[in-house]
Amino acid sequence: MKPNFKYLFVLAFITLFFVSCQDEETEINNPTPDEVVESNSSLADLMRSTAAFDGSFDNILDNANCIGVNLPVTVTVNNTTIVIETLDDLELVEDIFNAFDDDEDILEFLFPITITLNDYTEVVVENEEELDAFVNNCVNEPDVIECVDFVYPIVFSIYNSNFQVIDTVEIQSDFELYVFLENLDSDEGAVLASLNFPVSLIYANGDSVEVTSNQELENAINNAEEDCNYVACQAEEIAANLQECQWVITSFNGDDNFIQYDLHFNTNGELQITHGDTTEFIGGEWSVTTEENVVLTLSNLTAFSGDLGGDWLVQNCESNQLVLTQEFENQIVEVIMEQDCETAETPFNCFENTTITACDYDNDGFATFEMETQVLGNVVCNVDFVASFHVSQTNAEANVNAIVAPNAYTNTSNPQTIYLRVEAINGDFQVFEIELVVEDCSSNCSETDVDAYLQGCNWNVVNFNGDDHLINYNLDFTSSTEAIITGNGITTTMYWSSYQAAEGVVVEFSNVAAPNIQAITGSWLVVACEEGRLEFESLNSANTMVMECHYYTPEELLTTLSECQWEVYSFQVDNVDQTSDYNDVLFSFFENDFAIAEVGESTVNYGNIEAENTNEGTELSVLFAMTGETHSLGGYYSVISITEDEVTFYTSQPRRLILRKTCTNDNQDDDTTQIKDWLYDGNWEVTYSTMESADNSQDYDGIVFNFQNNATFLGDNGSWIAELDYEVLRDHEGNLRFIINYLGQFPYWQMDDDWYITSVTSTRIELHAVNDANNSDFVLVFEKM
Known part of the structure; x- marks a missing residue:
């Protein structure tokens, strides 16, 4: 099957290079063939191979030098799912591969993925078959020269058909050079170009060379290609080679001292030196370190410490030979050791x-x-x-x-x-x-205990193989077979079960379809068990996990909600997504249970969110009641997740509401702050009020109002005190609004409304009902006493 892929070419790249800045043409001599870089020349091919994209850096993922996998990418390695976000993360794959010597290492991608080809084309790969096709085609791809690089910038002169210089092009990277060379022979005709020398190259061994002509450049690249097998000495590779087989001293400072002594570098850092058929050995320790250079240290030798002990500088390293030097009494001593894997070894x-x-x-x-x-x-x-x-x-x-x-x-x-x-x-x-x-390994828990613990609380994975990267996921075991996972912007349902085995209680997780948290998939033995904390060991791998439960409180919910404003991130009823109905809704919550919803430019809804712990404190139940357009969001919920940025509400209907924090707070400004400061300063009374144009001011005679800074104000008639909710804000049309929420005793329920502030001073505030701000049907005037 021919794969579908998407090419990303910088089509205007060469055109931008060729914009001329000169007003008059400059006559020059025709460039000679030795000076021109032609599209199909051997020099252009060598330069193109040097500048081509080198995909060998991630061969542990794709086993192909001609392609590279764009990051980030999600892979499953030996049943463990990880996200590769940087090149350093490739070590995670290697660590999993090296965990066991007798297993089959399998790596699978979470498709689709994007790859980059040698010519910098980016291709979207939809499945394993398409990826295999690209990998198999690698044998037909031109070789990439990996052991030499240009020192940028380099500059080309561009000529027109009359051999007049029309521009110079400065190249800053391999990508720019590759695209430039590819476009030397374009649909608009061949481009005449020559390099401006000198040009510098740097080899893989750190050496550099400066060339002054096309022929010198071609020779330099060819010379580098012949020496591409150069490998700098690396401490890790030397240590690995030392442990593969025994090593034989073949030269000790040019004489036959210690010739044919065998050195055994054991994996635990112990050193054994033997000679001939004797079963006795000279003991010691060894280590390989690196700072500026790689050093092999032989220490604590039971013999020959004056000759063989100390720090040996690795001067030259190959897989089967090491050249070491050390200074003794102002004299450099050289030792040559060779790997001996054919000699009959001891076990x-x-x-x-x-x-x-x-x-x-x-x-x-x-x-x-x-x-x-x-x-x-x-x-x-x-x-x-x-x-x-x-x-x-x-x-x-x-x-x-x-x-x-x-x-x-x-x-x-x-x-x-x-x-x-x-x-x-x-x-x-x-x-x-x-x-x-x-x-x-006794857990002191039965299957019944474990099931009760899991279903009685919200759980977080606080430790997975030694770190807490899964802690932001909340697990709510809503039934004996299902659990809801929330966190990091996802909500999904997984399946779980438990059974009693000879070793103890085993819990199985399946259908864990979310990034990172997929790692908990499989069978887990409960090795430590107490209410609020469970420790597990995987029966499928060497993974360990600790889960702890969290009982949310009303104070925790209201404190979190009152920090910023909140938007409807997700709202689903009977598995039908209704989120788009609330895209323009922005909530503000207050610690006194008061809630305001700004809908669009000028509409304001208000209500309450009341929370309490139920089921002996193990569940946080919420009554969410709103007016107007946001009324359908309300209802009775259980809080299944509270994180720094998200709160998730759930009912068994099922209804699932996720609010996400958005700290815009654009409904407050200097004017709203000033009005609140005036309200806080002293007691107030209602001096004028109308309902349906009827004067009802006398309803408030003798009532003293006191505005608190926690969105609550008190009405005191001398015999009892009413608590009302309020907020002062500026809507998106620029109007000042005064929201009062109260559905209790007379006469305070008459104030319950969404008011416009039509006049305000430090001692008087006049409000008009929001249904018509320009008439006097509903008017409320507060004055400072």
């Missing part, structure tokens, strides 16, 4: 002292160890050997009383040391210590 380099663990699920201090699996199963050794486990070093050295069933061994103490005898085919042997440690 002892394959082993080291180690510790293994086993779980104690009934907390009695004993556990069953599978020593053959846990110790021998992790050893990769190309040399034949015979291994046996013993309870004492004496028995191991004498090769007696071996443990009969080492793969079903129960410890006798905690910890306990077992002795592993490794015997080579020639009869040589070494004994290694294996420490057995019993871990308390």
Whole structure:
């Protein structure tokens, strides 16, 4: 199938280069063939290969030098989903691949993805088949020269058909150079161009060269291509090579001292030096470090420390040879070591002292160890050997009383040391210590306990493999089979179940269809259990997870909501998305439960949001009541998620409302602040009021009003005090508004309305009802007492 893809070319690129800035033509001599860079010349091909996009940086993802995967990209590596956002994140893929030596490494992309080809074309790839087609085509792609780079900027002179200079083009990058060379022979005719020398190149080994002609440039690139195998010495690679096989000293300062001494660099940092067929060895330690240069340090040698010990500078490194130097008494000593993987090795380099663990699920201090699996199963050794486990070093050295069933061994103490005898085919042997440690894996929880805990609270993954990158996701286990995941702008439903196994309670998560949090998919053993906290170990991988529950409170909700304004990010009723009906709604909430919704340019709705803890404090229930256009958003909800930027409400209907913070706060200005300051300063009374043009001022006789700074004002008639909600704001049309919310006792309910402020001073505020700001049907006047 031919893949669908989208090309991104900078079509006007060469045209922009060729805009002439000269008013008069300058006569020059015709450029010679040696000076012109022709589109199909060998020099142009070499320059194009040098400037082409090099896709080898991410071969761990696509196994192809001719393409690169654009970041960010989501991949699943051995059943673990991760997001690759930077080149440094490629180490995560390598770490997962290297976690186990005996597994099959599988990487899958979350399509669609975008890739970049050698010619800088960007292509959208929809599936694995399309990607395979591009990877397979790599064998037909021209080679990219990776070991030499131009030092930018470089400059071309451009000639017209009369060999007159019409412009100069400055090139700043490989991309610009590649596009320029591709357009030397365009549909509008061939372009005559020559390089302005000198031009500098830099090689992969750090050397640089300056060339002054086309021929010198071609030679320099060809010379670099022949030496592309140069590799700078890297500490990590040297350390890995040292551990692959034994190394033989082939030269020690030009004489035969230490010739044919074998050095074994063990993975635990121990060094063993042997000579000939002896089974005795010289012990020590080794390490590789790097600052300005790579240094191999040999320390704590039991012999020859004056000759071989110390810090050796790595002068030259190949996979099978190292040249080392060290200064002794003002003399430079050189040692040459060569890797020897063919000599009949001993198996002892394959082993080291180690510790293994086993779980104690009934907390009695004993556990069953599978020593053959846990110790021998992790050893990769190309040399034949015979291994046996013993309870004492004496028995191991004498090769007696071996443990009969080492793969079903129960410890006798905690910890306990077992002795592993490794015997080579020639009869040589070494004994290694294996420490057995019993871990308390009892969770003290039944399946019923775990289910009750999960369904009784909102949960967050506070620790996944040692970090908290999943903590912003909230998990609400709404039933015995489903849980709602919210956070990071998503809301989705996953499935879960639990069962009692011999090891303990196992919880399974499936259909986790959201980025990052997908990592919890699979079967998890509950290893620690208490109300409000669960610890898990994966049965599918080496992952660990800690979940903690959070009981939301009314104070937490109102404090969060009162920080800024909020928009309707999502509103779904019976799985029907109605969010677009509320695109122009902006809410303001106050800690006294008062709520205002600005709808469009001039409409203001108001109401309340009342919250309380129910179900013995484990659930936060909310009554959300609004007037006007936002009335249908109201209802009874459960709060299933509160984050810094989002609050999620849910009902079993189902209705799901997500509010997202937007800190515009553009309904407040200097005027609204001044009016509130006047209101706070002293007591007020109603001196004039009309309803339907009828004067009802006497209804407020003797009532003293006091405006608080928490969106509450009090009405005191001498016998009881009423609490009313209020807010002063400026709407999007520039009008000052005074919102009063109260549905209680007479006469205060008469004030409940959305008012225009038509006149205001420090001692008098006149309000007109919003239904018609230009008549006197509804008027309310406050004056300071």
